[in-house]
Amino acid sequence: MPERLDVELGERSYPIWIGDDVLAQADRLFASLTLHHGIVIADAQVAAIYGEPLVETLRGDARIDLLQVPSGEASKSVEQADRLWRALRALGADRKSTIVALGGGVVGDLAGFVAATYARGIELVQIPTTLLAQVDSSVGGKTAINLPNAKNMVGAFWQPSAVLIDVTTLRTLPDREYRSGLAEVVKYGVILDADFFAYLESHAQALAARDPSVLIPVIRRCCELKASVVSADERETTGLRAILNYGHTFAHAFEAVAGYGELLHGEAVSIGMTCAARLAFRLGRVDEEFVRRQDRLVEQLVLPSALPRPLPLEETIGATLRDKKVEAGKLRWILPSELGKVERVADVPEDLVKEVFLEAGCQKP
Numbered sequence: 001m002p003e004r005l006d007v008e009l010g011e012r013s014y015p016i017w018i019g020d021d022v023l024a025q026a027d028r029l030f031a032s033l034t035l036h037h038g039i040v041i042a043d044a045q046v047a048a049i050y051g052e053p054l055v056e057t058l059r060g061d062a063r064i065d066l067l068q069v070p071s072g073e074a075s076k077s078v079e080q081a082d083r084l085w086r087a088l089r090a091l092g093a094d095r096k097s098t099i100v101a102l103g104g105g106v107v108g109d110l111a112g113f114v115a116a117t118y119a120r121g122i123e124l125v126q127i128p129t130t131l132l133a134q135v136d137s138s139v140g141g142k143t144a145i146n147l148p149n150a151k152n153m154v155g156a157f158w159q160p161s162a163v164l165i166d167v168t169t170l171r172t173l174p175d176r177e178y179r180s181g182l183a184e185v186v187k188y189g190v191i192l193d194a195d196f197f198a199y200l201e202s203h204a205q206a207l208a209a210r211d212p213s214v215l216i217p218v219i220r221r222c223c224e225l226k227a228s229v230v231s232a233d234e235r236e237t238t239g240l241r242a243i244l245n246y247g248h249t250f251a252h253a254f255e256a257v258a259g260y261g262e263l264l265h266g267e268a269v270s271i272g273m274t275c276a277a278r279l280a281f282r283l284g285r286v287d288e289e290f291v292r293r294q295d296r297l298v299e300q301l302v303l304p305s306a307l308p309r310p311l312p313l314e315e316t317i318g319a320t321l322r323d324k325k326v327e328a329g330k331l332r333w334i335l336p337s338e339l340g341k342v343e344r345v346a347d348v349p350e351d352l353v354k355e356v357f358l359e360a361g362c363q364k365p
């Protein structure tokens with residue numbers, strides 16, 4: 001039996017099921033849902049491996065359809081959302097239909113947004129199949145599509161009714177995608193849980209090898225931590241949820257300037273966390289030991305700590321100011337004060353930010 005944990009959000013609370021080989025039990029785990037017409041949405045790569053078996057499992061008395069989108073970030077577009085809305089209409093989907101998002105964060109965000117908007121919002125179930133989606137994007141209810149040059153610009157908060165995490169699906173995930181997801185795992189340790197960080201240090205090898213006996217507790221802890229933050233600040237209004245953006249102001253700038261797709265999100269986050277730790281050290285907020293431990297874990301998990309090619313300094317700094325986290329023109333950095341604790345810090349001197357960007361591999365013209 002898979003493990004269950006709950007995201008507490010009043011009447012919008014939902015269970016997260018985590019286990020080994022649980023996709024085959026999807027029908028039983030979703031039994032509490034009123035599944036009379038399910039539409040599984042998956043990208044082509046994931047549909048080819050897991051699409052039909054899932055449709056077969058879910059098909060009891062319910063009608064189950066499968067819709068596909070091309071793999072990749074480009075599918076988080078108005079065009080694909082439009083295609084899916086029309087396809088749902090053609091399939092006769094109504095307010096009692098359920099969308100099942102099967103795949104990584106791209107499908108989760110796109111299918112989630114379509115669920116949030118079709119017929120003013122229909123039921124959504126998340127079945128994340130990348131590590132990033134299992135520890136991060138499938139939990140918390142953020143859904144979005146991109147506008148040209150503006151990532152996640154159009155979206156909605158739309159909580160799923162359930163999340164089903166089958167760690168065996170990670171076996172087919174390409175190595176680079178898997179490692180990229182580990183960056184978010186490290187993030188949770190740094191921002192919220194020093195003991196978890198220590199656990200990651202002592203299990204780094206097993207984690208890098210995708211050992212299920214380590215993966216299940218690790219993914220479970222990440223989901224617990226994310227769920228606790230989301231429960232306390234569902235819509236990012238108190239500032240608490242913003243701590244999940246540790247390393248992300250840097251990362252978003254790297255992703256935008258390098259061109260989306262060159263760096264995987266987790267790779268950018270890994271370099272971004274390295275920058276954030278160095279910035280915190282320069283500000284006297286953390287000691288050398290903190291920086292050393294984070295650097296070492298990043299290295300053990302074969303994550304990057306510097307840019308693979310130089311990016312222009314001024315443009316990259318400029319990109320941080322376009323980050324959505326800028327409030328009233330003021331950028332707040334999420335910086336650690338010790339392992340397991342971060343704070344939002346305003347008024348960071350720009351020359352220190354520059355030094356850190358240069359150290360990460362940015363270049364002056």
Ligand SMILES: NC(=O)c1ccc[n+]([C@@H]2O[C@H](COP(=O)([O-])OP(=O)(O)OC[C@H]3O[C@@H](n4cnc5c(N)ncnc54)[C@H](O)[C@@H]3O)[C@@H](O)[C@H]2O)c1
Pocket residue numbers: 043044045046049071072073076103104105106107109129130131132133136137138139140141142143144152169170171172173174177265
């Ligand atoms: N909503 C949120 O809170 C949130 C949080 C973080 C990231 N995101 C979003 O998530 C997206 C990135 O998600 P991602 O990293 O999962 O990328 P992704 O969804 O593009 O998946 C990566 C690749 O892996 C393939 N794949 C997925 N599962 C597989 C499996 N089990 N076996 C083999 N191949 C598999 C996919 O086809 C794709 O080619 C970004 O758009 C980002 O904005 C959202």
Ligand SMILES: [Zn+2]
Pocket residue numbers: 136184248265269
């Ligand atoms: Zn992230």
